[in-house]
Amino acid sequence: MADVSIRALNKKYDNGFHAVKDVNLEIRDKEFLVLVGPSGCGKTTTLRMVAGLEEITSGEIRIGEEVVNDLPPMDRNIAMVFQNYALYPHKTVFDNMAFGLQMRGYPKDEVKKRVQEAAEILGIEPLLERKPRQLSGGQRQRVAVGRAIVRHPEVFLFDEPLSNLDAKLRVQMRVELKRLHERLETTAIYVTHDQVEAMTLGDRVVVMKDGRVQQVGEPLELYGRPANRFVAGFIGSPAMNFVEVSISGSGDALWAETQGLRVRVPQGFSGKVQSGQRLTLGVRPEALRLANGADEHTFATAVDVVEPLGNEILLNFRAGGVPMVARVDPGVRVKPHENIHLALDPQRLHFFDAKTEAAI
Amino acid sequence: MLIERKWKKWVYFYLPIAVFILFTLFPFYWMAVTAFRPDSELYATWRQPNAAPLWTLHPTLEHVKGLLQTTAFPTWLWNTMLIAIVSTIISLICGMFAGYALARLRFRGSEFLGTAIFITYLVPQTLLFIPLADIIRDMQLGNTPWALMLTYPTFLIPFCTWLLMGYFKTIPKELEECARIDGATRFGAMVRIIFPVAVPGILSAGIFAFTLSWNEFIYALVFMASADQKTVPVGVVSELIRGDIFFWGQLMAGALLGSVPVALVYSFFVEYYVTGLTGSVKG
Numbered sequence: 001m002a003d004v005s006i007r008a009l010n011k012k013y014d015n016g017f018h019a020v021k022d023v024n025l026e027i028r029d030k031e032f033l034v035l036v037g038p039s040g041c042g043k044t045t046t047l048r049m050v051a052g053l054e055e056i057t058s059g060e061i062r063i064g065e066e067v068v069n070d071l072p073p074m075d076r077n078i079a080m081v082f083q084n085y086a087l088y089p090h091k092t093v094f095d096n097m098a099f100g101l102q103m104r105g106y107p108k109d110e111v112k113k114r115v116q117e118a119a120e121i122l123g124i125e126p127l128l129e130r131k132p133r134q135l136s137g138g139q140r141q142r143v144a145v146g147r148a149i150v151r152h153p154e155v156f157l158f159d160e161p162l163s164n165l166d167a168k169l170r171v172q173m174r175v176e177l178k179r180l181h182e183r184l185e186t187t188a189i190y191v192t193h194d195q196v197e198a199m200t201l202g203d204r205v206v207v208m209k210d211g212r213v214q215q216v217g218e219p220l221e222l223y224g225r226p227a228n229r230f231v232a233g234f235i236g237s238p239a240m241n242f243v244e245v246s247i248s249g250s251g252d253a254l255w256a257e258t259q260g261l262r263v264r265v266p267q268g269f270s271g272k273v274q275s276g277q278r279l280t281l282g283v284r285p286e287a288l289r290l291a292n293g294a295d296e297h298t299f300a301t302a303v304d305v306v307e308p309l310g311n312e313i314l315l316n317f318r319a320g321g322v323p324m325v326a327r328v329d330p331g332v333r334v335k336p337h338e339n340i341h342l343a344l345d346p347q348r349l350h351f352f353d354a355k356t357e358a359a360i
Numbered sequence: 361m362l363i364e365r366k367w368k369k370w371v372y373f374y375l376p377i378a379v380f381i382l383f384t385l386f387p388f389y390w391m392a393v394t395a396f397r398p399d400s401e402l403y404a405t406w407r408q409p410n411a412a413p414l415w416t417l418h419p420t421l422e423h424v425k426g427l428l429q430t431t432a433f434p435t436w437l438w439n440t441m442l443i444a445i446v447s448t449i450i451s452l453i454c455g456m457f458a459g460y461a462l463a464r465l466r467f468r469g470s471e472f473l474g475t476a477i478f479i480t481y482l483v484p485q486t487l488l489f490i491p492l493a494d495i496i497r498d499m500q501l502g503n504t505p506w507a508l509m510l511t512y513p514t515f516l517i518p519f520c521t522w523l524l525m526g527y528f529k530t531i532p533k534e535l536e537e538c539a540r541i542d543g544a545t546r547f548g549a550m551v552r553i554i555f556p557v558a559v560p561g562i563l564s565a566g567i568f569a570f571t572l573s574w575n576e577f578i579y580a581l582v583f584m585a586s587a588d589q590k591t592v593p594v595g596v597v598s599e600l601i602r603g604d605i606f607f608w609g610q611l612m613a614g615a616l617l618g619s620v621p622v623a624l625v626y627s628f629f630v631e632y633y634v635t636g637l638t639g640s641v642k643g
Contacts, residue, residue, distance in 0.1 A: 147542075
């Protein structure tokens with residue numbers, strides 16, 4: 001059990017590529033922290049630096065009380081699960097799981113006991129004598145996790161461990177990992193590019209882009225109060241709708257306008273938004289619904305594609321010249337190319353600075 | 361339609377492959393038949409009555425006996441075996457470490473080093489034997505097995521290094537990283553994880569190296585003078601072709617016995633050998 005502290009961490013490769021820029025993170029003991037971002041955002045590099053597989057250009061990493069910058073991976077008391085599982089193909093499942101303990105000189109009985117214990121937790125006891133090539137993807141995944149937990153490390157590192165599994169198994173393993181973390185109560189750092197995985201697994205989520213941390217927060221905080229346009233667009237599926245607007249009007253009666261769309265700026269933004277400003281308006285698909293007569297923030301549009309998903313219907317339309325999506329109740333009956341009136345929930349509008357992209 | 365396809369398969373597949381097999385195996389067949397034919401048949405013209413130019417009517421072991429009794433063939437065989445095994449082991453060990461380093465470690469000049477090693481492999485032996493002869497003479501190794509055991513690696517090491525480098529690159533680097541997190545040093549991870557996983561590649565490099573040194577001719581011809589130090593390829597040619605007289609029966613018996621050990625080595629490892637050349641490792 002340990003907390004992990006990352007301070008002013010930088011990674012610059014020999015070819016000049018600056019992969020990780022000034023990353024600061026405090027990971028609390030027993031916390032499940034997820035690093036999420038598009039590929040090339042520096043999340044895996046950060047994880048590999050914590051593991052000791054990648055040299056640090058500058059900055060400091062502490063695990064517990066100890067600065068581990070110059071410690072080899074074996075001395076950091078961590079365990080890592082890799083995307084491709086990295087099971088030793090010439091060893092049986094038992095030997096795969098026992099290898100770490102054997103290398104550390106544990107007595108045979110202890111090794112056997114721990115492997116049995118881990119195999120029981122993961123339900124892979126019948127597989128102990130098999131070789132990795134005789135296992136299915138899900139089973140390999142479990143063995144890889146088992147190999148990590150037998151050592152009782154201070155920190156678990158996961159590098160996109162579910163991305164090689166099919167969709168159904170991924171959902172199942174996601175729940176199992178969450179359960180396992182609750183049972184083992186070990187600090188975990190988890191890297192993924194899948195925002196759903198990040199939201200469901202993480203106690204806190206770190207969104208990264210171009211080597212920089214964009215926002216750190218609990219899943220719902222990221223969803224409800226994104227720090228900038230990138231986070232707003234990355235978290236949530238379908239993604240938040242963005243449209244460039246200009247502000248007009250005066251005093252309390254400010255309007256956000258663009259071609260074919262005119263909505264009143266909610267009270268909460270008065271003072272932060274001024275007339276004449278150019279901003280990006282962000283609307284989550286579920287903040288849109290079909291308007292009834294009483295709504296204030298409405299606009300007219302024509303639906304071009306209807307996606308009935310069963311539990312919800314996605315309406316695709318254009319507003320202000322850009323494609324947008326609304327998530328509406330499955331009971332709504334709308335046909336393609338029908339003209340509709342949509343209402344915005346004023347409490348759930350987001351404004352972003354058009355230049356800096358920071359939330360207002 | 362179906363019949364036409366069958367017909368096409370015969371013409372485009374079975375027939376060419378049959379021709380190819382015949383073409384490849386005929387020299388071996390000719391060698392074997394010649395080794396067991398009596399001289400009377402060997403030197404008879406094809407037009408003679410009862411002539412059987414493609415097989416033998418009176419198989420005999422006289423050439424094999426002659427080879428073993430009148431020449432130092434058993435000694436040559438032993439020399440060849442010893443030299444091939446020792447130089448293969450030296451080359452494999454060097455090739456494994458060098459191949460691993462070039463495939464995995466990032467150090468200044470690693471690419472240049474890789475290319476340089478490859479270029480040394482491209483220098484023809486027919487040129488290289490001249491300076492090497494000088495070195496062998498200076499070190500007073502001439503006419504000893506060490507002359508060949510130490511010169512064969514000059515072309516075997518680059519060969520093994522490149523073959524193994526390619527194989528090591530197909531092994532996911534996560535295997536090794538995982539081993540290092542599990543508590544192994546880089547060297548430990550290499551020896552305990554990467555080498556065992558690379559066994560097919562190492563075996564095929566070993567077989568190739570063994571065959572190359574088994575068949576080597578020019579260094580053996582230049583560096584070995586006395587009959588009891590010769591290897592099979594040189595011994596057979598230099599002792600069984602006297603002037604313009606070819607002792608065809610004994611020559612072919614020598615060739616046959618000389619190729620048996622190599623064929624045996626191949627047949628034992630053929631599966632590994634194929635995966636070594638074509639397969640990669642899945643974690």
